Amino acid sequence: MDKQNILLISFGQFENDFLEDIATEVEKEYTYPVRIQNGHIDLSEYYDPMRRQYDGNGILKEVDSINSGDVIKKVGLFRVDLCIPILTYIFGQAAFKGSTGIASLYRLRNEQYGMKKDEALLLHRFSKVVIHELGHTFGLIHCHHPICVMRSSTYVEDIDQKSTEPCLNCQKIIGLD
Amino acid sequence: MTSNISILIVDDEESVRDSLYNWFIDDGYQVDCAENAKQALSMLESKNFNIILADIKMPGMDGLEMHRRIKSLNKESIVIIMTAFASVTTAVQALKDGAYDYITKPFDPDDLSHLIRNAASQITLKAENEVLRNKVVSLENVEDIVGSSEAMIKVLKEVERVAQSNSPVIITGESGTGKELIARAIHSNSPRKFFPLVSVHCGALPESLLESELFGHEKGAFTGAMFNRKGRFEMADGGSIFLDEIATISPKMQVELLRVLETKTFVRVGGNKEITSDFRIICATNRDLKKMLSNGTFREDLYYRLNVVNIDIPPLRERIDDIRMLVDYFIKKYCISMSRNIIPINAAALNRLEKYDFPGNVRELENMIERAIVIGNEKEIRLKDLPYEKDVVGNSVESLNDLEKKYIIRVLDKYDWNISRSAKVLKVDRVTLYNKIKKYDLKSSK
Numbered sequence: 001m002d003k004q005n006i007l008l009i010s011f012g013q014f015e016n017d018f019l020e021d022i023a024t025e026v027e028k029e030y031t032y033p034v035r036i037q038n039g040h041i042d043l044s045e046y047y048d049p050m051r052r053q054y055d056g057n058g059i060l061k062e063v064d065s066i067n068s069g070d071v072i073k074k075v076g077l078f079r080v081d082l083c084i085p086i087l088t089y090i091f092g093q094a095a096f097k098g099s100t101g102i103a104s105l106y107r108l109r110n111e112q113y114g115m116k117k118d119e120a121l122l123l124h125r126f127s128k129v130v131i132h133e134l135g136h137t138f139g140l141i142h143c144h145h146p147i148c149v150m151r152s153s154t155y156v157e158d159i160d161q162k163s164t165e166p167c168l169n170c171q172k173i174i175g176l177d
Numbered sequence: 178m179t180s181n182i183s184i185l186i187v188d189d190e191e192s193v194r195d196s197l198y199n200w201f202i203d204d205g206y207q208v209d210c211a212e213n214a215k216q217a218l219s220m221l222e223s224k225n226f227n228i229i230l231a232d233i234k235m236p237g238m239d240g241l242e243m244h245r246r247i248k249s250l251n252k253e254s255i256v257i258i259m260t261a262f263a264s265v266t267t268a269v270q271a272l273k274d275g276a277y278d279y280i281t282k283p284f285d286p287d288d289l290s291h292l293i294r295n296a297a298s299q300i301t302l303k304a305e306n307e308v309l310r311n312k313v314v315s316l317e318n319v320e321d322i323v324g325s326s327e328a329m330i331k332v333l334k335e336v337e338r339v340a341q342s343n344s345p346v347i348i349t350g351e352s353g354t355g356k357e358l359i360a361r362a363i364h365s366n367s368p369r370k371f372f373p374l375v376s377v378h379c380g381a382l383p384e385s386l387l388e389s390e391l392f393g394h395e396k397g398a399f400t401g402a403m404f405n406r407k408g409r410f411e412m413a414d415g416g417s418i419f420l421d422e423i424a425t426i427s428p429k430m431q432v433e434l435l436r437v438l439e440t441k442t443f444v445r446v447g448g449n450k451e452i453t454s455d456f457r458i459i460c461a462t463n464r465d466l467k468k469m470l471s472n473g474t475f476r477e478d479l480y481y482r483l484n485v486v487n488i489d490i491p492p493l494r495e496r497i498d499d500i501r502m503l504v505d506y507f508i509k510k511y512c513i514s515m516s517r518n519i520i521p522i523n524a525a526a527l528n529r530l531e532k533y534d535f536p537g538n539v540r541e542l543e544n545m546i547e548r549a550i551v552i553g554n555e556k557e558i559r560l561k562d563l564p565y566e567k568d569v570v571g572n573s574v575e576s577l578n579d580l581e582k583k584y585i586i587r588v589l590d591k592y593d594w595n596i597s598r599s600a601k602v603l604k605v606d607r608v609t610l611y612n613k614i615k616k617y618d619l620k621s622s623k
Contacts, residue, residue, distance in 0.1 A: 051283075057192055084196040086259075088283045096202050141205040152204065154287035 004072040006032045006134065009039040009063065012079035018123060019077070025127040029149070029165050030134060031176070032072060039066065043080060053083035056093045056102065064100040071099075073137045075130050078104040091153065092129045094136035101133030108156055125159050135166060138174045143167060182297045183207040185226040187217040187243065188259070189235045193282070197230065200289070206297075214238035218246060226254070227300045228277075228293065233260040233267060241271060248275050253303070255296045322358050323506045324499040328491040332359065339486045340366035345438070347423070347483050348461040350490030353540030356461035359488060360419040369457055372416030375409045380422030384430060389446050392433075398447020410443055413456040423460040423483070424469060428476070435479045458483065465593060493535040493542060494602065500531050503539060507546035508558070515550065522558040529560055534602070536591075582617040585610075594621045 008023055023034040041062055046055040063076035075094075082090050082104045091108065094101030108125040110118050128149055135150045143150035148167035153159045166176065184206050186197045194210040201208045209226070211217035213235050221229075229247060233240040244256045258271040258279045268279045278292055322333065339346055340363050348356045357376065364374040382390055389398070393408030409418060420426075426434065437443045438458060442451050460483050469475035493500065504522055512519045522530075526549075535541050549562035585603065592598040600610040613619075 055192075057196060083283065084200075085190065085193045086196045086200070086282055086284060087286050087289065090286070093199070096199060136203055142203050152290060154285070154290065 004032065004070055005035045006030060007068050007071040007074040008034060008036050008130070009066070009068075009074060009076050010036065011039050011041055011043075011063075011076055014077065014079075018119075021123055022077075022127050022130060025164055026131060026134065029131050029176075030138075035071070037068075039063075039076065041076075048083070051083055053081045053089065054078075056082040056084045056090050060093050060095065060100060060102050063102055064095065064098070073134055074100050075133060076100070076102040077126075077130070078102060079106055080104060081106040091159070092133040094133040096136050096141075097139045098137055101130075101137055103129045103133050105129075108159070113156070121160075124164070125156060128159050128162060128164050131164055131166075135170065135174075140166065140170050140173060143170055145169065180205045180297065181207070182227045182300060183209070183225070184228045184230060184293070185217060185220065186210045186230050187212075187214065187235070187240070188230075188232040189213055190232075193232070201293070204290070204293070206293070214240070214243035214246075217243060221247060221250060225251070228296050229254060229256045231256060231258055233258055233271075241267065241274065244271065244276055245274055255300065257292065257296070322355065322362055323503050324496060325502060326496040326498040328496045329499060332488060332490055333362075335486075335488050336362050337366065339363060339488070341368065342486075343457050344485040345458045345483050346460070346486045346488060347466070348459065348488045348490065349466075350461075350463060351492045351536075351538055352463045353535075353538030354490040354492060355539050356463075356490060357419065357421060359490060360417075360421075360459045360461060363459055364417040364419075364457075367417070367457065369416045373413060374417045374419060375413040375456075376419045376421065377409050378421045379430075380425040384427045387426065387430060388433070392437075392443050392445055393448075393452075394446040395448040398445070402447065405445070408443070408445060410437060410454050410456060411452055414454040415456075417457040417459055420458065420460045422462060424462040424464040424466060424475060428474075431476045431479050435476065435482060438479075438482050468593070493538045494533075497531050500542070501527065503542055504530065504546060504558075507543050508550065511547050511550045517550070517555060520550070520553075520555065520557050523560070525560045526558050526563055529563060578617075581613070582619070585613055585617065586619055589614075589619065589621070 006026060008019065008026070010019060019036050023036055027034045041059065043054055043059070046058045047053075048055055059076065059078070059082070063074065066074070068074050082093070082102070084090055084093065089107055092101060092103035103126065105122060105126045106112070108122055108129065110116055110121065131149050132153075140150050142152040143166070145151060145167040147161065147163045148170055149162055149164055150166055150170050151158070151162050153162070165171075166174070184201050186194050186201075186208065187210075188194050188197070189212055191212075194212065198208050198210055209220065209224075211220055214231075214237060217229070217231070220226075231240040231243055240258055240260075244258065247254055247256055252275075255277045256275075258267075258276050259282055260267065260279070261282045271279045277296055280288065280292065322329070324330075336359060346363060348359050350356055360376075361374060364370060377387075377390060379387060385399075389402075389406070389408070391408050391410055393406050393411055394402050396402060396405050433443075441455060442453050444451055466475055466480055466484070470477055470480055504527065508522065509519055530542070530545075537544070545563055546558070548564060549558045553559065553562040588599050588602050592602070596607055596610060600607045603610060605613075
């Protein structure tokens with residue numbers, strides 16, 4: 001088995017336990033060892049005052065340019081509201097068959113929707129988004145299987161419906177079966 | 178799951194193109210990008226895209242103008258107009274010009290997914306519809322017309338050739354050879370296939386009724402005409418009309434038919450309003466129309482008006498190779514309709530069928546098979562299940578010479594005393610046949 005790592009880079013204030021739990025979920029699905037490290041980006045460069053959101057495309061490019069040594073894939077973790085020009089918001093983004101993805105928990109928080117804070121739920125949602133974006137970097141496209149992690153999610157409720165793992169077909173595609 | 182739907186993104190902003198590209202790639206679509214209208218139109222010349230997503234505001238040609246040009250190249254293309262600035266005027270204009278939809282950036286991710294999914298569904302449904310349509314046509318063309326002999330392949334090729342035109346067709350052939358099936362095949366492969374094929378058996382109706390049948394009648398035109406009634410020519414508007422046994426129509430009807438063919442107008446019986454109908458005419462006969470021309474029983478001008486294309490269907494005895502296929506076809510047809518297991522035919526029975534003359538052609542064969550299945554042992558078709566084993570020979574008191582004489586006269590009459598053809602069917606040489614004619618002092622009855 002390849003000894004390369006998947007790297008999770010934290011670009012915000014995250015609890016260590018929270019990050020480790022995310023890492024555990026990712027490792028469970030992709031079987032690669034997962035490392036965590038802190039990162040720094042001047043996010044003000046990517047802020048769009050008109051939309052009051054941060055440009056996901058630009059951030060993805062910057063994370064991709066970070067020299068991360070011998071890793072197979074990396075995912076930047078954020079707390080800010082991400083968007084791309086064509087969409088009102090995104091949960092995350094990745095380069096298809098590339099090496100980098102980004103994910104934000106901003107719109108995964110219950111408080112965003114006027115509901116009671118739920119850290120456990122937030123952890124589950126964020127894990128799924130990270131695993132989903134990594135799936136794109138491994139070459140998976142959106143899947144129609146109802147509970148596959150690669151199913152496209154527009155709203156948080158969609159994320160709650162799916163599991164953390166790719167379906168059998170998706171696993172086959174990337175050699176995880 | 179990868180899709181075979183292709184999308185072209187046309188937008189001058191790279192970030193928009195990249196975002197849409199990544200979004201659609203993640204959904205499994207095939208995606209290409211163009212940075213302006215000119216580039217997009219150039220790409221469309223060499224490649225077909227199912228969906229075009231175009232920004233309105235672009236340097237040079239704008240999205241609306243590009244959309245109009247795309248529609249003039251391909252009316253079926255799905256164009257979705259995007260803009261950052263919502264404007265009712267441009268939205269209405271885009272939709273009036275035939276745009277599939279109009280969306281404002283930034284889009285709700287769900288809205289974009291739904292929009293593309295619906296467009297993709299429409300494309301898939303159209304393609305499926307086309308496939309199904311062609312299947313219906315090919316069923317009409319292949320399933321019911323059974324035969325792979327050279328003679329039948331020639332007939333089917335002629336059907337294929339003539340179907341696309343509007344030319345009148347006369348189908349000739351002995352009774353029971355399938356003339357109506359050929360007429361149906363011509364119609365169902367023609368551009369008129371979505372309109373009716375109206376059939377009229379001219380030989381089955383007396384002249385007065387035939388006139389009313391073909392042209393319709395007004396209420397009160399004759400005793401019993403309680404209502405206005407459309408005629409067959411009127412019903413065939415846009416489609417085809419099939420006149421079977423055309424040789425049986427009276428001289429008066431021939432004149433009327435000629436006028437209708439020339440002018441495509443007619444008046445209902447008892448009426449005075451001229452009616453126009455656009456139809457294609459297909460006729461059939463088992464008689465020799467040329468002979469009827471020469472003895473004055475069929476109008477020459479009508480003959481040449483109808484006989485633009487002639488398809489002659491050979492009798493079954495001239496395509497022995499097809500008998501096996503036809504037998505299998507009818508066995509399957511009747512076993513299924515009688516909810517029975519499909520049974521075979523034994524070698525002796527098949528051999529007998531292949532040697533038989535079939536004066537009634539395919540219809541006679543079909544009747545034999547149906548009868549054999551009904552009265553047989555439900556395991557196989559045997560020689561004794563076939564009717565002609567108990568023919569005249571079994572119960573006759575006539576001599577061999579009498580039987581031979583009768584049979585020779587029958588064959589000679591059938592082929593209008595064409596010695597070569599008759600000799601071929603009788604499987605003797607011409608000299609032998611001439612000797613038989615002399616021996617029995619046979620004379621033509623016509």
